[in-house]
Structures are given as structure tokens and as C-alpha cells.
Amino acid sequence: MKRNYKILANLLIFVLVLQVLSACTSSATQKDTQKEDADSPEEKITLRVMDWADSEKPYREQFIKDFEQKYPNIKIEYTLLTVDQFQNTITTAIKSGDAPDLFPIPAxxxxxxxxxxxxxxxxxxYLDDEFKNRFVDGVFAEGTTIQDGKIYSIPAFLPLPNTLVFYNKQLFRDAGLDPDNPPKTYSEFRSAAEAITKVSKGKAYGIIEGGKTVIRWKNSVLDWSALGGSGLNPHSPISLVTNDANYDSKAVLEVMNLFKGIKDDGSYHPKTMSLAAPEARALFGQGQAGFIVQGEWNVGVWKRENPDLDFGVMAPPVPDTGQNGYLPRPNFQPWIGISKTTKHPEAAALYLKEYYGQDYQSVLVKAGDRFSVLKDVNEDAAEIEEFKQYYEVAIENSRLSPSVEIRNPETAAIFAKYKDPQPGLGDILQGLVSGALKDPNDQLKLLSNNVDTALEQAIESAKAEGAKIDKDDFKFSNWSPDNDYTAKEYEAISK
Incomplete structure (x- = not known):
């Protein structure tokens, strides 16, 4: 019996040893597993995004919150600048090796x-076919968003002219003007601005502009002069009419003189030259100006921040002698891309997939911020009447411009070398309205000569490096200012 007890005791000791060993092994395994679990989630990273989409700010803030909740390992560091600030900032950041992970191409x-x-x-x-198929036709094209067969950028929105005129209907009534019949000619426009200024007695002025934002002045000259027959457009530094830089043409001078006349009348808001575009938009929203030249993204901001603002949308005025062209409607333009130096390209791609998702794009359209590049979103989400009105006025008064780079993608080599001479078109108009420049004629002639020279040099330099290009690539003999330039026209001119 004692021997049996001894055997039983030994068995118990053996079992206890096994349990201790098992516990130790389990503990070690648990610690290893915990260590693996700690390493297994993706590394916490910060994704830096920079742009100038100020009208989108409140929606972007919510988008970032939603994104960080969905991807808790990614923190978004978003920097919002003005368009002019961005150009200088991004250039400096890239040169110093400190580029953000995602950023757009400067205007x-x-x-x-x-x-x-x-x-x-x-x-x-980083982007699969499902993502690419979300977009309307034409978004991804060689020469615009594709370079050498590779996608580098995605457009921000459906491109429309951004130089239509918003006008304050109440200020129209106060000045005895008909808000249902806005001015159609230069002289009518100037007279309306003067009338609003006089009757307002310092509380409001005829027109306001973001005077510090040079691109706003440039866009107005390009687009409005096209209505007068200049043939200028955003896709080329030279005219579609004359095939050279005709910045000293009658159509351009008439626009310059219109703006100078408005300035001479005292119709510009006195703060104009000290304002960035968003600041000018805010003062218009407060009822301090009768007119502002801007794009559709303003609609949502005013509806949100100035719900009592009664405003309308009109086409730019045309010369008193009559209309000789249409606003140049741009092809899709590149916008945001992933930095070549980013350490987090996969996370950046996730950001793009969410940003260009139907949910967020529908928010922007519904809010009156932009018309989307995604299929069906504009039709389903647009609700604000003034936003719809902007689209209708823009389409009616614009025609799709031909693109040199779509016609011959190798002309990209030209633009890689071409630099806009300074002072440019926007600088000249800015100087004229500020009073720093009395007469634009000499400056415009000098700019025309400098642009022609710079373009010729860029063409020769690109050809010397093997690019199959020619100055004739800029000539579109089958272009008509009153028709859209479509795939049919590209095909015909290539034969």
C-alpha cells in the first residue's frame, strides 16, 4: 500500500511539474503574442496634405475626421493656403526636400x-480599375493628367470658366437697376457699378476683387477678351486666332480699359488691392459690393455664411461693338498628386480613394462647392438654385477649347521648358487697377514679344532633346470660336 502511495505521489509531482512548465510556456507564448500584437497594427503615420481649397474648408474638416476614424493609424495634417501663398510655399518645400505627401499643381x-x-x-x-472607372470620360488623358502613359494627377472638379459675374440683387434694386436684366455690355456694366457706388454712399461699392491674387486678374483678361475675339485660352500662351501672343490686341486692351475705367469712376471697393480672393468674397457676402468676378465654389460659402444674401449669376459683359467669341472652357486640368518623395504612398492613395468617393463628392456638390468629376454625382446631388444657374450660364456662354497637349502629347516637353515672362497679364491689370500703371499699351507689347520669344526658345530646346514637336502644333485650323473642340476635331486635324 505504501508503494502505491509512493507511486501516486510521484505521479502528482510529475503532473504539477508539467503544469508549471506549461504555465511558464503559456506565459512566454502570451508575452510573445502580445509583442507580436503590438507590432502587427500598421505603424502610426502622419499624412501631410496642402492646397488652397478654402471654400471646401468646413467639409474637408469633417472629411478628415471621418478618414482618421476609418483609418486610425493615419493622422492627417492639413495646411490650407491662398493660391498665391501656395505657389511660393510648395516650391520652397520641394527645393528643401520637405514636400507634403499630397499636393496640387500650382495654378x-x-x-x-x-x-x-x-x-x-x-x-x-496604387489606384485600381474600380477607382478609375468612377470618373467621367476624359478625366484621364495623355497630355493633361497622364504623362508618358502614366497617371500623375487627378482633377479637382468639372472645369468651367471661373470668370462669371455674381451680382447683388438688393444693391441693384437700391440703385434703380433691374436684377432680372443684368448688364450685357462693357458700358452697361461700368454704368451699373458706378450707379451702385453713388447710391450706396460709402456703405457699398460697384465691384470688389481679390486684388492681391494675381491669377484672378489674369483669368479675367484671358476669358473676357476671348468674348471680344482675342482667341486667348488657358491651354496655350498664344492666340488661336493669330497664332502668336497678341496680348496687345484690341480685345485685350478693351478689357484693360474697362477695368481702368471702373477704377477711375471710383467704383472699386477701396480695400480691393489689399484683399486675397477669399477676403473679397467675404465682403461681397456682407453686401459691400454689387459685382464680383469668381467661380461656382463661392455659392456654397455664401449660402452657408450669408443666408440672407440675394444674388444672381450673369455672363461677363461683352464689348459695346458686339460679341466675337465665347468663354474658353478648359479641358480637365491636373490637380492633386502624390509627392515623389513621400514615405507613405499607400496611405496617400487611401486618402485619394476616400476623397474621390461618391459620398464626399456628393457633399461638395450638394453644398454648392463644385461640380464633381465623378459619374452621376452632379445630376443626383445638385440642389442650390444659384449653383445650377452658374452651370447653365457657363455652358451657354463657353465653348470647349482645343488643347495643344491633347493634340500632341510630346508638346509637354515644350511646357516643361517654357516660363511665363514677367510681369505677366495679371500683373499688368493689377498694376492698372492699383494705379501703379497709367497705360498698359507698352507693357502689353513687351509681354507679347517676350512670350513669343520664350515659346520659340522652349520649342527649339525641346526639339534639340528629341521631342517630335513643331510650332504648327499650336495652330488649329479647324477651330471655330463658337463650337466645342471635340475628339472629332482632333481626329480631323491629325490627318
Whole structure:
């Protein structure tokens, strides 16, 4: 019996040893597993995004919150600048090796220039077919968003002219003007601005502009002069009519003189030259000006921040001698891309997939911020009447412009070398309205000569490096100012 007890005791000791060993092993395994679990979630990263989309600010803030909740390992650091601030800031950041992970191309810059400068990396391997199929036709095209067969950028919105005129209907009534019949000619426009200024007695003025924002002045000259027959457009530094830089043409001078006349009348808001575009928009929203030249993204801001503002949308005025063209409607333009130096391209791609998702794009359209590049979103989400009105006025008064880069993608090599001479068109008009320049004629002639020279030099330099291009690529013999330039026209001119 004692022997049996001894055997039983040994068995118990053996079992206890096994349990202790098992516990130790389990503990060690648990610690290892905990260590693996701590390492297994994706590394916490900060994704830096920079742009100038100020009208989108409240919606972007909510988008970022939603994004960080969905992807808790990614923190978004968003920097919002004005368009002029952005151009200087991004150039400095890239040169110093401190570029944000996601950023757009500065206004007026060609994709080819940015790619040649090593700003962006191709998006193709990060974006699947499902994502690409979300977009309307034409978004991804060689020469605009594609370079050498690779996607580098995505447009921000459906491109429409951004130089229509918003007008304050109440100030119209106060000045004895008909808000249902806004001015159609230069002289009518100038007279309306003067009438609003006089009757308001310092409480409001005829017109306001973001005078510090040079691109706003440039866009107005390009687009409004096209209505007068200049043939200028956003896709080329030279005219579609004369095939050279005709910045000293009658159509351009008439626009310059119109704005100078408005300034001479005292109809510009006195703060105009000290304002950035968003600041000018805010003062218009407060009823301090009768007119402002701007884009559709303003509608949502005013509806949100100035719900009592009674405003309408009108086409730009045309010369008293009559209309000789249409507003140049741009093709899709590159906007945001992933930095070539980012350490987090996959996270950046996630950001793009969410940003260009139907949910967020519908928010922007519904809010009156922009018309989307996604299929069906505009039709389903647009609700604000003034927003719809902007679209109708823009389409009626514009025609799709031909693009040199779509016609011959190799012309990208030209734009990679071409630099806009300074002072440019926007600088000249800015100086005229500020009073720093009395007569634009000499400056416009000098600019025309400088642009022609700069373009010729860029063409020769690109050809010397093997680009199959020619000055004739800028000539569109089958272009008509009153028709859209479509795939049919590109095909015909290539034969």
C-alpha cells in the first residue's frame, strides 16, 4: 500500500511539474503574442496634405475626421493656403526636400513641368480599375493628367470658366437697376457699378476683387477678351486666332480699359488691392459690393455664411461693338498628386480613394462647392438654385477649347521648358487697377514679344532633346470660336 502511495505521489509531482512548465510556456507564448500584437497594427503615420481649397474648408474638416476614424493609424495634417501663398510655399518645400505627401499643381503650371521637376510619382500602381472607372470620360488623358502613359494627377472638379459675374440683387434694386436684366455690355456694366457706388454712399461699392491674387486678374483678361475675339485660352500662351501672343490686341486692351475705367469712376471697393480672393468674397457676402468676378465654389460659402444674401449669376459683359467669341472652357486640368518623395504612398492613395468617393463628392456638390468629376454625382446631388444657374450660364456662354497637349502629347516637353515672362497679364491689370500703371499699351507689347520669344526658345530646346514637336502644333485650323473642340476635331486635324 505504501508503494502505491509512493507511486501516486510521484505521479502528482510529475503532473504539477508539467503544469508549471506549461504555465511558464503559456506565459512566454502570451508575452510573445502580445509583442507580436503590438507590432502587427500598421505603424502610426502622419499624412501631410496642402492646397488652397478654402471654400471646401468646413467639409474637408469633417472629411478628415471621418478618414482618421476609418483609418486610425493615419493622422492627417492639413495646411490650407491662398493660391498665391501656395505657389511660393510648395516650391520652397520641394527645393528643401520637405514636400507634403499630397499636393496640387500650382495654378497655371503644366503637368509636364511638375513631372520634369520631380514633383510627383505615378499613381497607377496604387489606384485600381474600380477607382478609375468612377470618373467621367476624359478625366484621364495623355497630355493633361497622364504623362508618358502614366497617371500623375487627378482633377479637382468639372472645369468651367471661373470668370462669371455674381451680382447683388438688393444693391441693384437700391440703385434703380433691374436684377432680372443684368448688364450685357462693357458700358452697361461700368454704368451699373458706378450707379451702385453713388447710391450706396460709402456703405457699398460697384465691384470688389481679390486684388492681391494675381491669377484672378489674369483669368479675367484671358476669358473676357476671348468674348471680344482675342482667341486667348488657358491651354496655350498664344492666340488661336493669330497664332502668336497678341496680348496687345484690341480685345485685350478693351478689357484693360474697362477695368481702368471702373477704377477711375471710383467704383472699386477701396480695400480691393489689399484683399486675397477669399477676403473679397467675404465682403461681397456682407453686401459691400454689387459685382464680383469668381467661380461656382463661392455659392456654397455664401449660402452657408450669408443666408440672407440675394444674388444672381450673369455672363461677363461683352464689348459695346458686339460679341466675337465665347468663354474658353478648359479641358480637365491636373490637380492633386502624390509627392515623389513621400514615405507613405499607400496611405496617400487611401486618402485619394476616400476623397474621390461618391459620398464626399456628393457633399461638395450638394453644398454648392463644385461640380464633381465623378459619374452621376452632379445630376443626383445638385440642389442650390444659384449653383445650377452658374452651370447653365457657363455652358451657354463657353465653348470647349482645343488643347495643344491633347493634340500632341510630346508638346509637354515644350511646357516643361517654357516660363511665363514677367510681369505677366495679371500683373499688368493689377498694376492698372492699383494705379501703379497709367497705360498698359507698352507693357502689353513687351509681354507679347517676350512670350513669343520664350515659346520659340522652349520649342527649339525641346526639339534639340528629341521631342517630335513643331510650332504648327499650336495652330488649329479647324477651330471655330463658337463650337466645342471635340475628339472629332482632333481626329480631323491629325490627318
Amino acid at each position: 497655371g503650371m503644366k503637368l509636364s513641368t511638375a513631372v520634369a521637376g520631380g514633383w510627383f510619382q505615378p499613381l497607377d500602381k
